[in-house]
Structure formats: C-alpha cells, structure tokens
Amino acid sequence: MKKQINLWVIALLLLITTLSHANQLPALQHASALTTPPQDISRYYVSEKLDGVRGYWNGYSLQTRQGHQIQTPKNYTQGWPPIALDGELWLGRNQFDFTSGCIRSSAIKPCWQNIRFYLFDLPEHGGEFSERVNAMRQLCRQLQHTTIRCVKQFKVANQQALISAFNQVIEQQGEGLMLHLESAKYQAKRVDHLLKLKPFDTETAMVVEHLPGNGKFQGMLGALKVQDASGKIFKIGSGFSNDERRSPPPIGSQIIYKYFGKTSRDMPRFASFIKVIESEK
Template sequence: MHGIIIALPTRIHIEPFFLGLFLSLPSRAIDKPELMLAKVFQPSVKVTDYWVSEKLDGVRARWNGHQLISRGGILLIVPSWFVIDFPNTSLDGELWIARGKYQKTVSIIRKQKAHSGWQQVKFMVFDLPEHLGIFSDRVAAMRDLNIQIQSTYLGFISQYQLGSNKELMLQLNAITDQGGEGLMLHHKLGLYHRGRSNDLLKLKLFTDAEATALDYRAGKGKFTGKMGAIKVKSDTGKVFYIGSGFSHKERENPPAIGSSISFRHQGLTDSGIPKFAVFIRVRNEP
C-alpha cells in the first residue's frame, strides 16, 4: 500500500467552558476542480426533461485521470490498489460508503496514511466533466464505462427517467424512507459546465444549507456550562443563531469558530433568515 491521506487533527481552546475539535489540512492544496453545482428543484420544472438519480451523502471528488482531488482542491493520495483500475478519463462523483455513513467516510479519507478502511469506500460516478456531449450522451458513455471497467472501488450511480412530478415525489419519499438524502436531476440536453444552473437540480424533503460558525451563546438550565446556540453566517450573508439539533457531546465540544456547518430549515422569513434551523453536522471534509 502506498499513500498518505491529507489530514492532521488539531485541538484548540475556544471558550473556558468547552473545547472545540476540528481538523486542519497541511499545504497539499492544488487548484480547485471546476465543478458543476446544483440549484434547488422548483415545482414548475418539467420532470420529463431530466434524468433522475439518488443524491448520495458522500464526499465530492474529481478523478482527473491520474489523481483524486477533493471539492476544496486537496489532493487525496489514496492507496494504489483503490485506483489501479480507474480509467484515464475525468470522472465526477462521490466517495461513499452507504446511506447514513457520511461521517465514517470523512474519517477514512482524512486519515494520515493509507489503511484498510479504504476497502469500505467506493467512488460513485455521476458525470463525465470532459465529455463534450449532452447529458444523455454522457449517460450512455458512463454505461459503457461501467461495462468496460472492472473495479471493486468504482461504481456508476443509476440514472433513470420519470413521467411526472407525482412519480418524482413518490420516488423522493421512497428514497428518504430508506435513509437516502434526496434526488438529483440532470437536464437531458445539458452540457457539463462550471457553476450553478437549471441543468442540475437537487430535491430533498427539507432544505439544507451551509453556514460558517461565528460565535457561541452559553446554555441555560440543563445546558448550563455547555453551548446553548451557535451564531452563524449563511452563504447569503445572513447572521442568525442555531440552537437545535445538537447532541450533548456536540454541546460540550461544539463546532470550531470558522468551521463550516450544514443545517436544515423550512424556508425563509421575509428578511431572508432561515426558519426552524436545525444543525446537521460539521462539514469537515477536505
């Protein structure tokens, strides 16, 4: 086995009444891959214009034909046996173990050296960034690659078509009931391009978003001596507190100041503040 997984744990002092634990990366950063990003699905969308697939809750990565690169531009030096059968073409996908195993996936890819834990991980491909065709052509190309490549650690996410919004919502409910995160929709005629557009949409039962931790509010009552709520700034620049969704352990060791977190909400107020925001997890992937 060869390789090093880029990550070093560092413990820092945050407040007198608790310690925060976060992971910092050494300087192995390279240019961030130019990824295609999703907008949120709207009911007015014509479902028959799209391919549908499950949204995997993994760690986004790009295989450039030679190396795995994280969404943040970190070179992931993985065991040689993991990628030995990967093709020399560019692949966009998720490093993934199973539904509900996001934190386990992150812990494996962030360790300091190659280890047997990578045997649990699979690179699940959903697009071909350098293919010049429309998405329907890319689906056909991915199916061909799936037949040609025999790799234990490489898979291709199933792409299928639905006939109506009703079928889409039934599928969403079924996936969610099974522990899945949601659905992705790729426009059949869409080309691969950097940034967000209606060519790629995401659909969940609840709206997820990301924010940066700014400060803490001390807890009261049963949370005395622990964090009561965390002050955050959303990607849209809105500042607010999140006080729900934390375990007792997370209140004792809350997200580090400056770290990125994921939260769930049920729409926005007139001023753009997320309603009923609930903490999900720290986004500590590379």
C-alpha cells in the same frame, strides 16, 4: 553533466506544476434545491442523491471538492481513465460519518476495500447530459473491473412517479433524489438545471461567535452565530446535544446545518445544527 542538469530542470518543472495545482478548487457543478417540480418531468434524468464524499478525478489524482488530494490505497485508481470524472465516494446509505472518517484519515484503513467511486458526470465531455449519460454507461462497462461504478440514471413519467421513487429512497434511509435536465451542459457553478430533492436542505456555514445560553442552558452554548458562503450571518440555536453545548464547535470551524426553505429575506428557515465538518488531514 548537461544531461544531468536537464533532468534536474525537468524534475523542478514537475514539482512547480504539482504545487501550483495543490489545493486548487476543482471546477465543479453544484445543484440547486428543488422548490417546485418541473412541469415536464420527462425531460429530466433522475438518480439517487448519495450521502458520501464528493470526489473529483482530474485524470491523474483524486481530490475533494475543496481541492485537497485524497490519499487512496495502492492500486485503488488503477485502470481509471485520463479524463475528468465527477462522482461520489460511497459505501452505502446512512454511512456518511464512517465513509468520511475513513477517507479523511491520514492512514489508509481497511474500510477502503468496500468504498467505490460512483460516477455521475463528465465535466469536460462538452455534450448535453443525455450524451454524457450514454458516455458514462459505456465507460462503466469498460471499467467494470475497477473501483468505478455508475450512478443509475433513469426517467419517470410524471410527478406521481417521482414522488413514489423519492419515498422509496427515503424509506430505505437514502438522502433524496437528483434531477438533471437532459439538454444541459456541464457548468462549473450552482445551476438551475441540476436539482436536489430532499426532505430538508443542507448547507455549510462557518462559526463566527458563541452565544451564551439561558435557563436550562445556563453556562453552556445557547446558539451559534454563523456565516454562510454568500456572507449572510444568522443564528443556529437547535440541533445540539448537551455535550455539544458544553463543548461547542470552535470559532472558525465549518458546520453542516439543515433548514426548511428560505424566508422572504432569503434567510434559512428553522436552521438546525447537524454536525461539524472534520478538518482534512
């Protein structure tokens, strides 16, 4: 009887531990937009910016950046190491909508067969990025028969070579490049030593109000009033199809918008709607 009670206590503790970690935001590092190329580009590792779904492996389960557990097919994470991994669930260039829909579905779909986890950092390694790159390469050699792949990290000699690599990725429908300072430690916040180079930048915002349209948009959406993560409120009036103007993103929903730099008041310049972020199931 005592042994049976002890088993119930252990089971209860495991359940409490699981619930306490549910939907807890992973401590992730976030990149800043590249506005001015670094003077010494040779100190940076360069990689392609993958347009997939970010995934965080905490050693025993795979989570989204919002802390929601990702339901993977049976054996998908078989052989994965019991350490923290930061990466991207990716199917290929220009496949974000399909990849996102597959991953966020409540049912396991056949599309998972071609999705791989592309590792780009080791959050708990403790070393500089150059050391983490070597550790990741070694890890990927050991895990070559699993669903884990390593994002290719390379160096360029100068800014001209960087622009050439960037143009090549864009021509092949890639999203852009990432630049990571070789001496940087992993920090769970937005940092200046990890930079993203894109034709335009993107961010997320929450819809707070629908503003009515005029003229040809009479009776439809004119613009969205949105609030970004820093609390700034602004309008987005372009990028919508007529169908989206007739049935705009619900108030409270999250959207992705693009913009071209910031104004002197630190507001997004030429903000334009891209898509609604589907709620996770």
